[in-house]
Amino acid sequence: MWTSVELSPTTRPLFPGRCAGCGCDAPQKTFLVGCSPVVLIFNLRTPILEKAPACDACLLMLRKNAWFLFFGALLAGIGTLLVIAELLFQLNLPAQPLWVGVLILVGMGAGCLLPMLLLAHWFPPRPIEIWSLGGNRHYLFKDEGYAEEFRAINVQAANGD
Numbered sequence: 001m002w003t004s005v006e007l008s009p010t011t012r013p014l015f016p017g018r019c020a021g022c023g024c025d026a027p028q029k030t031f032l033v034g035c036s037p038v039v040l041i042f043n044l045r046t047p048i049l050e051k052a053p054a055c056d057a058c059l060l061m062l063r064k065n066a067w068f069l070f071f072g073a074l075l076a077g078i079g080t081l082l083v084i085a086e087l088l089f090q091l092n093l094p095a096q097p098l099w100v101g102v103l104i105l106v107g108m109g110a111g112c113l114l115p116m117l118l119l120a121h122w123f124p125p126r127p128i129e130i131w132s133l134g135g136n137r138h139y140l141f142k143d144e145g146y147a148e149e150f151r152a153i154n155v156q157a158a159n160g161d
């Protein structure tokens with residue numbers, strides 16, 4: 001379950017001084033937080049990237065998660081391509097005009113991308129994601145306590161305290 005904190009697009013987010021992964025104090029590193037690929041497709045003009053604090057162990061884990069996701073998505077894409085190719089082969093279509101061939105290729109490309117995007121969307125490797133479709137930004141946190149701390153810090157900053 002993810003906890004959402006909404007901020008205006010002009011607000012520069014402030015993250016708690018704890019690791020966003022495990023919550024330990026005084027993290028030494030940062031990691032990039034952004035939108036999932038599905039959200040990014042609808043928001044290509046204004047991609048969002050922020051830096052959140054992380055400890056060495058969590059940074060290593062995040063990188064490992066990202067690689068697992070990359071290879072999982074790649075396998076899903078290749079598997080989908082093979083299934084589509086097999087289905088087309090089974091249909092044993094007669095020769096088609098060029099534009100039909102182009103349409104089939106575009107459809108195969110989209111068919112391969114879809115499971116890859118959904119995998120990246122359903123299993124985000126990071127403990128923080130950003131949703132933004134033009135309006136306010138929604139910062140989504142895996143850790144509810146970290147999200148509440150993030151909310152308190154940013155509300156306090158917005159009020160000028």
Ligand SMILES: [Zn+2]
Pocket residue numbers: 019020021022023024054055056057058059
């Ligand atoms: Zn950590």
